[in-house]
Amino acid sequence: MLTRTRMGMPFAGGAHIPRCALAWALHSESEASYCMETPVVAQCWKLHPERIAEIEEKRASRAAD
Secondary structure, X not given: OEEEOOOOEHHHOOEOOEEEOOOOOOOOHHHHHHXXXXXXXXXXXXXXXXXXXXXXXXXXXXXXX
């Protein structure tokens, strides 16, 4: 779901930042992490915000391990 920019972004200190493959705006590291937890485009959390709770549960269970 995420792609990296080809050019360094000035606002990110010249870093190649992750961007949404569907061109949604990502506003935080949390939103980028939701994309990393989304295996296929059809499950995009921006299109299906109800998946956010499921994603948070997965992250919490991994953190507990």
